[in-house]
Amino acid sequence: MTTNRGDVEGLLRVLAPQVLTALVRRNGQFHLCEDATQEALLAAAQQWPSGGLPDNPRGWLITVASRRLTDQVRSEQSRRAREEQAAVATPPSELLGPPADAEHAERDDSLALLFGCCHPDLSSPSQIALTLRAVGGLSTAQIAAAFGVPEATMAQRISRAKQTIAGAGFDFSLPSGAERTERLRAVLHVLYLVFNEGYTASEGDTLTVPALSQEAIRLTRWLHRLLPDDGEVAGLLALMLLTDARRPARTRPDGSLVPLAEQDRSRWDQAKIAEGVALVTRALPSGEVGPYQLQAAIAAVHDEATTMADTDWPQILGLYDLLELAAPNPFTALNRAVAVAMVRGPAAGLEIIAALEADKRMARHHRLIAARAYLRELAGDTAAAAADYLDAARRATSLPERRYLALQASRLAPSG
Amino acid sequence: MKYLMLIYGNQEKWASVPADQWPEAIARQDAFNRKYRETGELIGAYGLADEIQARLIRRENGLPAVTDGPYLETKEYIASFYLLDCESEERAHQIAADMPFADVDPVEIWPILHEAKPDL
Numbered sequence: 040m041t042t043n044r045g046d047v048e049g050l051l052r053v054l055a056p057q058v059l060t061a062l063v064r065r066n067g068q069f070h071l072c073e074d075a076t077q078e079a080l081l082a083a084a085q086q087w088p089s090g091g092l093p094d095n096p097r098g099w100l101i102t103v104a105s106r107r108l109t110d111q112v113r114s115e116q117s118r119r120a121r122e123e124q125a126a127v128a129t130p131p132s133e134l135l136g137p138p139a140d141a142e143h144a145e146r147d148d149s150l151a152l153l154f155g156c157c158h159p160d161l162s163s164p165s166q167i168a169l170t171l172r173a174v175g176g177l178s179t180a181q182i183a184a185a186f187g188v189p190e191a192t193m194a195q196r197i198s199r200a201k202q203t204i205a206g207a208g209f210d211f212s213l214p215s216g217a218e219r220t221e222r223l224r225a226v227l228h229v230l231y232l233v234f235n236e237g238y239t240a241s242e243g244d245t246l247t248v249p250a251l252s253q254e255a256i257r258l259t260r261w262l263h264r265l266l267p268d269d270g271e272v273a274g275l276l277a278l279m280l281l282t283d284a285r286r287p288a289r290t291r292p293d294g295s296l297v298p299l300a301e302q303d304r305s306r307w308d309q310a311k312i313a314e315g316v317a318l319v320t321r322a323l324p325s326g327e328v329g330p331y332q333l334q335a336a337i338a339a340v341h342d343e344a345t346t347m348a349d350t351d352w353p354q355i356l357g358l359y360d361l362l363e364l365a366a367p368n369p370f371t372a373l374n375r376a377v378a379v380a381m382v383r384g385p386a387a388g389l390e391i392i393a394a395l396e397a398d399k400r401m402a403r404h405h406r407l408i409a410a411r412a413y414l415r416e417l418a419g420d421t422a423a424a425a426a427d428y429l430d431a432a433r434r435a436t437s438l439p440e441r442r443y444l445a446l447q448a449s450r451l452a453p454s455g
Numbered sequence: 456m457k458y459l460m461l462i463y464g465n466q467e468k469w470a471s472v473p474a475d476q477w478p479e480a481i482a483r484q485d486a487f488n489r490k491y492r493e494t495g496e497l498i499g500a501y502g503l504a505d506e507i508q509a510r511l512i513r514r515e516n517g518l519p520a521v522t523d524g525p526y527l528e529t530k531e532y533i534a535s536f537y538l539l540d541c542e543s544e545e546r547a548h549q550i551a552a553d554m555p556f557a558d559v560d561p562v563e564i565w566p567i568l569h570e571a572k573p574d575l
Contacts, residue, residue, distance in 0.1 A: 162542045165495070187457075187570055188498055188540050196495025436456075438569035 047087045050096060050255070051080050055176025058100045060148035060211075062108060069155070069209040070201035071111050072104070073173055079104035080176060145453040146265050149174075153262065157202055157226045165200040166229045167236075170198055175254055185251050186236070226325035227275050227331065230259050234279050238286070252283055263318075273322040274332030279314035284308040296443045300347040312342045330366035333358055335436040352381040369401050371412055405434035409444055416451065425451035457498075457567040458539040458547040462560065463531040466505065483555040491539075491550060498538040508534050 055076065062072040093099040156170040168186075171177045177185075183193035214222050237251025259276045266272050288302040297303075319335040337358045344350040359375035372395055380388025392411050396402040405449045412427035428448035435441035472480065491497035511524040541547050544566065550561040 162546075164540070164542050168495075186540070188495075192492075192495050192540065194495075195493055199494055205568050436566065436568065441568065 042092055044088045047084060047092075050092075051083055051100075052176040054097050054100055055080060056149050056152055056174045057097060058104055059173055060145070060152050061101050062104055063152075063209070064110060064144075064148060064211060066346055067210075068112075068205075070198075070205050071108055071115075073201055075104040075108035075111060076100075076358075077172070077178065078107045078292070081178070133373060144394060147213055148211050148266055149261075151213050153210050154213065154222050156200075157222070158204055158207060159222075159225060160203050160207055161200050163199045163229065163232060164204070165196055166225070167233055168196050169195060169200040169204070170229055170258070171233065171254065175258060177254070183323065191233050193451075223269070223271070226262070227271060230255050230262070231275060231278075231331075233258070238282065252279070252286075255279060256283065266385065268325075270322040270326045271329040271331045273318045273334045274329060277315040277318035277322070277335035278320070278331055278338055280311045281335055281342050284311035284315065284342060292438075294439060296439045299341065312339075315339060316343070328361065328365065330362060333362040333365060337362070350381075352378060356382050369378055369395055370406065373401075373407055377410055377414070379413050380417065385414040388414045389418065403434065405431045405436065405440070405444070408434065412444075412447065456541065456543065456547070457570065458541070458544075459563075459565040459567055460537040460539055460551055461563040461565070462534050462536075462554070462556070463563075464534040464560075465531050468531070480555065486538075487553065487555055490553075496539055496541045496546075497552065498540055499539045500535065502535040503533055546551070 054420065058079065059072060059076040062076060063069050066072060066374065082103055083100060084094070087093075087096075087386065108117065153174050156173050157166045161169065164186075168182055171182050171185075172179065179194050179197060180190050180246050182197075183190040186193065234252050234255035237253070237255060256279050257275070259272070259279060263269075263276050284307050284327055285299075285302060286307040287308065288304065289297055291297060307316035315335065316339050319332060319339055322332050323336060337355055340351050340355050340358070356375070356378040357376050359371065362371050363375060372391065376391035376395070378390045379389075389411065392407065395407060401407050408427050412424045412431060415421075415427060416424035425448050428444050432441050432444035432448060435444055459550060488500050490498060506525075511522045513520045513522075539547055539550060541550065544564075547564050547566075551557060551564050554562050556562075
């Protein structure tokens with residue numbers, strides 16, 4: 040019996056954090072367990088497609104990973120001094136039956152694993168890499184390919200991250216109170232960054248270069264199942280779905296960007312929009328409203344409009360007002376300025392942008408200059424708008440954005 | 456985000472460093488390279504040959520036509536380049552400031568806008 044490679048891959052990704060948490064729970068030594076889990080996943084990826092699935096895939100993986108771990112610890116011991124004590128050697132048979140309170144413990148362990156991977160001592164590239172490997176079950180080669188760095192560089196990043204986690208004393212105790220909120224915020228930020236990385240890059244071959252935004256949605260969905268009552272987790276999942284729904288209309292076949300105003304809305308993914316709207320509708324009234332829920336609500340208003348002109352801008356502006364209170368940030372203020380312009384006219388929006396220019400870094404940022412260009416064009420100041428588009432193009436940080444902004448500049452430039 | 460880090464120099468400048476100071480200078484540079492390879496932020500570090508070994512290549516009738524040059528008008532030219540991948544521009548600046556000679560000569564940091572896909 041043979042099994043589809045993609046199905047095996049999907050199953051392994053789901054099982055990866057379960058296997059890792061089972062191993063760490065029994066043996067400690069996060070970094071060794073992580074290596075052993077990866078080796079077991081690799082063995083399964085090689086054997087299962089041709090040999091068929093074992094009866095208990097999870098038990099198979101835990102058994103194989105435990106053996107690898109025992110081998111690793113033994114070779115580590117022979118390398119080190121002999122007096123060091125054996126820490127490992129749980130008989131594989133013991134690992135096959137889940138304990139009575141398995142479901143609850145598993146949920147907490149999975150959360151603790153995710154919190155550990157997003158540890159505040161790690162830089163965000165390291166948090167992302169470790170989360171994708173330990174929780175997402177991606178191989179180092181896949182993560183390296185997704186971020187366009189050599190495998191050796193990514194391996195160093197992951198290895199350093201694991202040392203940091205080990206140094207911080209990884210265990211399965213979950214933080215509580217304010218610390219828990221803070222750590223969950225870091226986790227959501229990591230998932231958000233993974234999504235954005237995938238959203239701005241074009242899709243690759245899913246087996247060699249995984250689709251990062253799909254992976255981010257999968258992991259956030261998983262987190263939402265673990266924490267169904269957390270409004271911000273639901274908000275982030277909704278935001279991802281409502282943003283991803285526009286993907287088919289967002290780029291032309293040549294890879295160039297299509298701005299929201301010009302997108303063919305009939306190509307938006309209505310199933311994703313419906314799911315996102317349902318999530319945010321359920322989350323909003325049920326507790327403290329956080330920035331992801333508000334951003335999702337804004338995305339929902341855009342997604343529900345059949346044309347740019349039909350967009351309910353007063354509602355979007357109201358949501359931006361709330362977002363500015365919940366999470367003040369210059370880019371939120373910039374987006375709000377555009378909403379103000381759509382409701383009260385470009386001059387009112389330009390006034391807000393002028394105030395934001397007091398911050399030197401914002402004044403030079405391509406997004407501020409591009410927004411100013413847009414509003415100046417609406418206000419009829421074509422020459423200033425063209426100059427701004429050109430300046431924004433020079434300061435853009437990605438090639439598609441630069442091309443788009445340069446095109447706007449040439450569209451407005453006086454002909455001849 | 457990826458950044459190109461460049462340092463410049465010329466023969467005259469390098470010849471002015473006493474021979475007995477080179478081992479220490481090289482060791483400091485090696486230590487820098489090791490440090491940032493281990494954090495997973497340094498993708499590669501490359502030293503260039505002398506300018507007299509650089510060549511200009513054109514294609515003529517489908518074949519490479521090689522001439523001497525470039526004849527540089529600048530007093531200093533690229534001596535080595537480093538490819539970084541790090542969290543932010545601030546972090547890239549921090550790493551550049553950690554270069555062994557950054558207290559003597561400036562280090563250039565260029566954001567990389569685009570990278571050809573390896574799988575295309």
